[in-house]
Amino acid sequence: MIKIYTDGSCLGNPGNGGWAAIIIDDKKKTKIKGSKKDTTNNQMELLAPIKALKKIPKGSNVQIFTDSKYVKSGITEWIHNWKKMDGKQLINDLLKIKISGLN
Amino acid sequence: MIKIYTDGSCLGNPGNGGWAAIIIDDKKKTKIKGSKKDTTNNQMELLAPIKALKKIPKGSNVQIFTDSKYVKSGITEWIHNWKKMDGKQLINDLLKIKISGLN
RNA sequence: CGACACCUCCUCGC
């Protein structure tokens, strides 16, 4: 189970923002980050898991941690919508993802 | 024009606090002060001008100096709210008060 | 309206 911890922020909102993610895979920690001018808090919160998911092998068993309800329910709904549209293999991969808030 | 300089502080916040005010009326300086256990910085910042205003004649032309934005905007809003409720004479007195930050 | 984030500002301190 690969664990991904993500966060995003944005000075001023809208303003200059950044995101970061820590990918923990079998005791190996990978840190990625990025920044963007004139963006929003939710765009940054969302970009973090998106960038992280692109770094891991397809079909991996993944758990994502975010403090953003926007991201959490957002991804949940996307899966729900894509499920209707039947994205086939992509769905099967995404269904392995577990989203958690930070408690 | 009566000038009132106020300040409040609080050790620990919340903690034990105090307030002070200097009332300058026609070259006469009056100093008042007080203290309170288990209070907050903003309560003390606010108590200072309240106590001072009770010491001066009603209808006086007053200028208050505070370093607290909480107090400054707080009083401004009170005047605005009381204005809606139509406090009549009280409003006319209060409208003479000028609030200044310390620059 | 509610929830979760993201801040901005001013004070008070430790």
Add this chain to the structure above:
DNA sequence: GCGAGGAGGTGTCG
């Protein structure tokens, strides 16, 4: 460097 007491707003969803 850290936190608390306060008021003001936006980004997004249901």
